[in-house]
Amino acid sequence: MTPNSISDYQDRITEALVKFFGKDQRRIAHTLDVLRHAQQIAGTRIEADPDVLTAAALLHDVGIKPAEELYGYNNGPLQEKYGPPEAKRLLDEMGFPETKTAKVIEIIGNHHSRSRYDYVELEILKEADAIVNRAESQTGYQPDVRST
Numbered sequence: 089m090t091p092n093s094i095s096d097y098q099d100r101i102t103e104a105l106v107k108f109f110g111k112d113q114r115r116i117a118h119t120l121d122v123l124r125h126a127q128q129i130a131g132t133r134i135e136a137d138p139d140v141l142t143a144a145a146l147l148h149d150v151g152i153k154p155a156e157e158l159y160g161y162n163n164g165p166l167q168e169k170y171g172p173p174e175a176k177r178l179l180d181e182m183g184f185p186e187t188k189t190a191k192v193i194e195i196i197g198n199h200h201s202r203s204r205y206d207y208v209e210l211e212i213l214k215e216a217d218a219i220v221n222r223a224e225s226q227t228g229y230q231p232d233v234r235s236t
């Protein structure tokens with residue numbers, strides 16, 4: 089890992105994420121795995137912003153919780169719809185820079201569909217999420233998207 093992948097906000101966002109998912113430890117573990125892979129990948133991509141990447145990696149699945157509360161299930165479109173407002177609220181509460189929050193929520197709102205933004209952090213998040221989802225499905229865990 090290089091200094092380029094480390095964010096000063098990592099501890100605060102991690103704490104907010106753990107509180108947000110509460111007893112849903114599988115989501116927390118998934119997210120921390122995605123962050124680790126994203127940081128490893130970012131080590132070779134010097135143009136990636138560590139704050140944006142870290143926030144996007146840690147908060148990319150926060151839409152799952154409201155989606156499951158409202159519908160009893162989650163999928164990519166629901167995550168993309170409900171994730172951004174939750175992420176914005178959590179980041180605003182900790183004083184995360186507004187311009188970076190705008191980018192993070194665009195990334196979260198686009199992490200399960202064809203990329204609408206040419207952001208290296210979006211590309212890295214998708215790559216890291218795919219690695220973890222594949223590994224989880226091979227070990228019998230359900231991937232982070234369920235359609236039923």
Ligand SMILES: [Fe+2]
Nearest residue numbers: 122149217232
């Ligand atoms: Fe994920």
